[in-house]
Amino acid sequence: MKKTFLHLLLLSGCVCLLASCIEDKAEDAAHRLVVSKADVELIQTGTLNTGSKASLDVLANRGYVITSDAEWLGVDKPVGKGRVSVTLEAKPNETAGERTGHLTVTSGKLTEKVTVTQTLDPDPDDGNPVGYVYYLEDFDWIAVYGGADCVGVGSQDGAKNIYSTGDALQKFGQAGLEDYNPVGRTMYACAGYFKMGATDKQTGIILPALKIGRKKASNVELTFEACPNIGGSGKVDAVTVTVEIVEGPGTVNGNSDRKSEGIKPDQAWKWTPMSVKLYGVTAATRIVIRSTQQGDPGVTAGEKGLFRWYLDNVKIVKAPRN
Template identity: 35%
Template sequence: MLLIAGLSFGACSDDEKTDAYLEASTDLINLDYQGLWEGSNENASFELGANVSWKVTSVNEWITLNHMEGKRGRTTIFITAEENLTGEDREGLIIIEGNGLYQFIDIYQTLKSEELTVRPTSITVTKSGKLESGEQASIDIETNSNWEITECDSWIKPDKMTGKTGYTAVNLDVEQNKTGNVRTGKFIVVSGSKKTEVTLTQNLEGLKVNPRTIEVNIEGEIEGEDAVKFDIDAAESWTIDNSATSWITPSVTNGDAGNTIITLSISKNGTGAVRTGSLKVITTSGLEDEVIVTQTLRTPATILYYEPFDWCTNDINKPGSADIQDPVGTNGKQGTTFNLFDKKYTGAKEAFEAAGLTCSNSETSIYIALGYLKFGKTKVQTGITLPAITSLQTATDAVMTFDVSTCCTGSLVPDKTKITVEITGEGSLSRNEIVKKIDNIDTSDGYKWNERTVNLYGINANTRITIRSTQQGMTDAGADQFRWFVDNIKIIQPSN
């Protein structure tokens, strides 16, 4: 009986023998360009279950597995893939064989899509090189490739010029702006094929002097200015160092934050040569700026003649008459004037003659406006002749300037007036030849003052200068009346 039972058990075991199997947990794995599981930051893997020995018979060269063969049981196989720099997506295949059984796992890896983010790309710093908050300027770089900074202006100094994948903060050391002008620099962040330009503007906030260069004549003056000045605009207290320039004395040598006007007292230049001095402005935090003063040997210009027509006031008006007005200044809205030669007006002609002025012809169409003269009317055109400059005992070159404007019709159409300047006696209106008259000098578009300049050569005490309308004896009305205004006649002997 025991023998029979044993035979029966052995037969049952052979009939129930297990089939061979080889099975992977997936047949498709997607990787990102770095070779990691897509959507995560981990290496991809799969499980292989088998009751037979197995081995990897085929795998792409850019794929590495931690197990290439194994025995029965369950095995976790990790995949390491190279970064995909091919410029396109790629496919791979893993083939595993065991006892005639096969498993095929497809691998899909996306191409590397380069990413570069730089923040900020536009930065403004103050004269000191810091942000307005007083902090150091910086940028943040975030990229999926190594990066470098190129084409960087020399006054911008990043604390890192290269870096690796990921996030990096780069501090910018910006030199103090001593140029006297706002300046803009740049650099480029390069990561793979990506480029981002960063611009940095450095203003003069914190300390600014204006002007930074000053030129004065031998007397220490600027012609046409009442004083030699410069401005300091500072965000903090400051001092002026003029220890190297004893011939320049500032009105103050220190001050607080804000805007301060400095007046300079400059000694006469008795050295016989042009000289240059400097004033350094230094703030409490060490910001510096400099004013350069150049003193030439040029003598000041001399005013030989000036007629401002300040006698043209209502004080010489006829008692009880309407006040004279300012046609140019009111665009013709207030146009009351009176005739200079009308005997009803007390002192008008006398004031005209006291100024040494005469009518350029026999016509009497000269009118008093408020602070200047008006000329011309229908059929009548004229001008004025200036007095002789008796102080000119020798031939002298000079420059004459005067303000001129035209009158308009009631519909504001400007008269077509042109101006003539002519001289009698010695002198010329040209350096190289004798020219006694210049015609058709433009006036303006009507009720607008324009300054005109005429060069005078070789004039002396016998020279007489006339300013009149080019048109004379015209008879048309309307815009052809050729009326005009004159003010501020000045003759200057230029500096030399």
């Protein structure tokens, strides 16, 4: 009984000690302060060149305070705690030149400074209304090369490789399209759409440059339909689709990323509608729709395996600015 009682006493003490440690840790945790950006550039209107207000992500486990050294610059959440998205509030720059302000983020003894530069650059928006169509491609012209309706009949048989089918490759180029991984030679014509990829090889389609005015930009929404392939095993290929800006200005889905996360078209022999927003694109921007598994040709090798898929009905329209 003594041994049991002793063990219980020791166990109880450990539990209490553990609980005390956890409690102390919660109360006395060291300050942590992380600010997502050190520099921000705004245009004359006080926004980013996409028309959206600039923001910062602040992580401060013990709380934060943000102060500004410029009367024209502030934030919507000057005080907060935890992980907070803070929006910058800047007045239009009506001075004769570029100006600079600083935001100081303080948490206990920790301090981070953000430099905000506001130029006299005008709003680059091209002025087109929301919904304006920049690009519309249903790929119906590729049907003349006799490719099968693979998605419709539920079989990959009958897709025609454009590299060995008449002048299909030439017509592909004349449409302003480029094969993202031409070395793989795995672009196939179907009955009004494309099949991409083969065993251990993947690719995508680089879209034509958009007709946007000189020194102008736009926020756009890219929509398309994708379908995964199913081979002889009867198993759906585990492909995901990525939208990436491979040349020129622009970001994806409202942040600093140049490419989207992989989107999964997981319906067997059915088209999956997909949508991605891109911000600040110009006439110099080139967009690719590709298999995520492809990686960057010439930089990283694509994944080994079966990641074949179909693409149809690509459309790019003007999106709201915010």
